[in-house]
Amino acid sequence: MLPEQAKRELIAILGDADFKDDPQSLVTHSYDGTAMQQALPDAVVYPRDTAQVSAVMKVLNKHRIPLVTRGSGTNLCGGTVPVNGGVVMVMHRMNRILEIDLENLTAVVQPGLNTKQFSAHVESLGLFYPPDPSSMAVSTIGGNIAENSGGLRGLKYGTTKDYVIGLEAVLASGDIIRTGGKLMKDVAGYDLTKLLVGSEGTLAIITEATLKLIPPPKAKKTMLAMYADLYDAARTVSKIIENRIIPATLEFLDNPTIRVVDDFAKLGLPLDMEAILLIEQDGEPETVERDIARIEEICRGENAARISVAATPEEANKLLAARRSAFTALARLRPTTILEDATVPRSKIADMVLEINRIARKYGVNICTFGHAGDGNLHPTATTDARDLDEVHRVEEAFAEIFEAAIALGGTITGEHGVGIVKAPFLEWKVGAAGIEVMKGIKAAFDPHNLLNPGKMFAKQTRKRVVIHHG
């Protein structure tokens, strides 16, 4: 429950309709896309402009009430679960495209704008906004910025951070800052724009973003390669890059995933294959043709058992079906699906997959792995049942060991999902004690009273490291 006085002040700013603290609103803002995380807020607010956001924050700062900013709540790290209660601020009412600047090729948008709607609008103007997280039909640009979302096109085009060039944000004090601008170069001081991207709502509330747009590729071609040996597939990934070809998409499915996908979608995939690579190249038509032909050659050289190159967009769609249905097929296996995103240097993909399989066997849990091979960003996905506490515990142990293995291979605990609650106990493994202290210092500079998304990023206690015995 909020203090009566704070509630009155918030209603005075927002009006009755945009402040809610009935049980229904609290329950429906107690979760996000993360399995097994739930906590009730004390109120939910729906601001309509930056001035309201700033005024609300001033009230919360005065009363020392925490705030969690939320888009569509699709994140996978518990990033928008209000673990310390307080107010959830839903950005859906601020969902307009404010400007598309065709001279500078930039867009200015509000944070509650739906990613896919934005992407489609930009494409209708003959331009391209590449970040394409799998949740883009649901997610918001603000959420993507807060989590620095990736997607299938990350390899060639980068992730959200590469397209955010300016921000307007409200600080914990309620003050409004503007960073960057329609500028392709800007070194005036620390790069606060990039600092806020991926800060998971812990530093400021993003209220407006200036995004970079690029011309769209003219042509696209898709192919699929299947391998009886995991290392052959992994070597193909390195070889393609080594040959100075950067495909638009380079996705990977392991054998357990192939089996599950085929059982679900009846695609007739060969079940004896250890790995499938899905490869897409885009660009000028001649370049695309040349690259795909060269990639095909490389695949053959690395012992691909079967290769299909799509001749038409319909055929391309068929090839994409295996990768697209991976998540759906896995989600239907068991009630609870835990999707992780351990990431390693791309030359280490095969080693990582073998480690994941070994760890899954060790803990007796079911883990399938697919993901963005070109980025070294894998999605080991555990299918389990939240009601089976013993199994869930084993899944947690297995993931702890997977994170450790990723770090040992020069990788990271999370490539694109963020830290939030679920990775917080592991953050120190990646950044070290001194790294944590620097981050805490930054947090304190922005948010001295720890009001913005408290309980995220920094764990009360770092998890004890797992020691991996090889051999």
Next chain:
Amino acid sequence: MANPQLAAKLKITLDEDQLTNCMRCGFCLPACPTFRETGIEAESPRGRIALMKAVADGLMDPDEAFEEQMYHCLGCRACEPACPADVKYGRLLEQARDAIEDHTRSHRLWVKGVRRLVFKELFPKQGRMRLAGKALRFYQKSGLQRVARTTGILKLLPKQLADMEKILPEASGQGVIERIGGRHPAKGERIATVGLFRGCLMDTLFAETNVHTVELLTEAGFEVVIPRTQNCCGALHAHSGELDDARELARRNVRAFKEAGVDYIVSNAGGCGALLAEYDHLLHDDPACREDAAWFAGRVKDVSDILFRLGRLPSFGDPAAPGGPVRITYQDSCHLRNVMRSSDAPRQLLRRVSGAEFVEMHEADRCCGSAGIYNLTQPEMADQILEHKMEHANATRAHYLLTSNPGCLLQMKLGVERYGDGGGMKVAHIADFLHERMKKGD
């Protein structure tokens, strides 16, 4: 205000597995019409499931707002094809509503009246439907309608009912059997014997459409029988929390069609067809009927689907209109699309009509707001959805808007009446449209 009886009933009724299967990914949000209209999480499938789970877990009391939220859902089930985890949202909704109907303390008075009339007195009883049809026909034909319209007495009705009065087609006391009999041989070699599910609304307000459906089927090579002992499908009951009534109606239908010895059961109303196709689930806990119900559910087909996939299609041709080819478009029936998963067959049939140009309507897969009796019980939301629907319909500049379900058909007529662009768009059932253009015996 706590309602411990309702809380206890919900804990028993709600399928725990389905509640757990929802992983809260949110992929259903953009598919949900009420979420799109309001932008409020509680008005989304993910939100509603979270509310059900919170009640089942004892985290929340099922208060009046909870009851209202369960009825704010259209039940269009567009969330189901969008769900990666295959959560059976429709079942959870039925279970929640069933519990609410047993223990509710609310419901506005006139909603209660409408529900009682519709569920207990009218739809389960084909004779009464027929009588109501006759009464409506008398009202329309005797001059009473004219008197009522000119005196302004209709203004005393809630706006939604008054508007409905305007768009109701000419009712009939004579159903399809009374008009053409109950058995019709196939033209040419018989492909299969199909039983026509005539429907309650279809057979009183759209009996002519039923006749046309029979003629389309026989022309395409199907023998058609219309079992006399069939009754209402029970969809309105099942979707409104009257599951026991729905089961009784289902048992009688299963028996009627089993005895008729048909290969398929054909429906021309998406709303009915979808429930018929789920009789296996509805009667799953009834050992005496389970097997027959599974047989029945596996043989239900929509008329477009069976014509397109199994029939010998006659050619369909539009007499060249003076203003060039006639433009046609199609509004999906939610339950035909999302539950029976048939969206291609009606479009394929319409594309075959020579002299007609098929244009796809933007978001044709979205609910029109009719949703059973939703447009009567939730008029504000239904109207908001209809207004947006008509923006897309008007943008097609179609001469004909075709549908596959009587509820959608009436709602789209209401849409043209309220929000049409004055171009005189005609709304028709796909079977009527095709029948009118069918070239027999070639």
